[in-house]
Amino acid sequence: MKIQIKGLERLRQSLDLDELLAKDFGPRAVVDAINHTAFAVRKVLQSEMTEVFDRPTPWTLKSLQVKQAKVGSGKTVEDAAIYVSDYAASKDNAPEAWLKSEVYGGPRRSKRLEEALRYYGILPPGHMVMPGKGARLDAYGNFSKGHMSQLLSGLGAAEMKAGLTANASENKRSLVKGNAKAFFVIRRGKTAIGIAERRGKTMELVLVFIRKTDYTQRFRFHEIVEKIANRYLLLNLDEAIVKAIG
Numbered sequence: 001m002k003i004q005i006k007g008l009e010r011l012r013q014s015l016d017l018d019e020l021l022a023k024d025f026g027p028r029a030v031v032d033a034i035n036h037t038a039f040a041v042r043k044v045l046q047s048e049m050t051e052v053f054d055r056p057t058p059w060t061l062k063s064l065q066v067k068q069a070k071v072g073s074g075k076t077v078e079d080a081a082i083y084v085s086d087y088a089a090s091k092d093n094a095p096e097a098w099l100k101s102e103v104y105g106g107p108r109r110s111k112r113l114e115e116a117l118r119y120y121g122i123l124p125p126g127h128m129v130m131p132g133k134g135a136r137l138d139a140y141g142n143f144s145k146g147h148m149s150q151l152l153s154g155l156g157a158a159e160m161k162a163g164l165t166a167n168a169s170e171n172k173r174s175l176v177k178g179n180a181k182a183f184f185v186i187r188r189g190k191t192a193i194g195i196a197e198r199r200g201k202t203m204e205l206v207l208v209f210i211r212k213t214d215y216t217q218r219f220r221f222h223e224i225v226e227k228i229a230n231r232y233l234l235l236n237l238d239e240a241i242v243k244a245i246g
Helices: 007-014 017-022 026-052 058-062 095-104 112-119 145-154 172-177 221-245
Strands: 002-004 064-067 081-084 127-131 183-188 191-199 202-211
Touching (some): 007 017, 007 221, 017 026, 026 058, 026 064, 026 081, 081 095, 112 127, 112 145, 145 183, 145 202
Antiparallel strands (some): 002 081, 064 081, 127 202, 183 191, 191 202
16 A cells, blocks of 8 residues: 655645756755655654554554655656555564555455454354453454464364464363363354353353454545645755755
């Protein structure tokens, strides 16, 4: 997901850009102004993330990247852009993948946990999961990796790696952990509605299966880029010119 700052286009509409670029300091000043504007845009986008998302992870905030403007050959200027990283920090989706539904609306991408449960026929078609009362969550409100691994292992839905599996079994070590007997599917009639965990006399619902819903636009990515660029570009250009000739 990427959007140009369009600094050159905005400057050309507001002043004689060719005349400015012809000056010795012109290209450097234009690039400086565009890049300061781009980083201001990123800062506002990150602030917006903290407003519309529940405890976004540091990785999500850092996924907003700036492709900086630069001076090319012949005093030409290559414009800047804001983009969302497509690199996944974990086995779940890269930020670009799941943020698209927040920017454009529509269904969100399935998570690793949902894909595993669906593959093994546990999660019904057209459904997604949400944490139940008994789910252990991390500091950002996500299902903890440790608890997720226990659940998948106990249900026999753990991943295969190099010919080995992390699924719980009947060997002594697995029995001590108790995962194979702790997790089970809750059903309403023949329909699976969630996963429960029983430890001793305590039983809690860990996952709830709900029907997939389309997301409405929450993250005003494009709107913020346009608004902040329009507000700061010319001001940043004035400062860049003063700095260049001062």
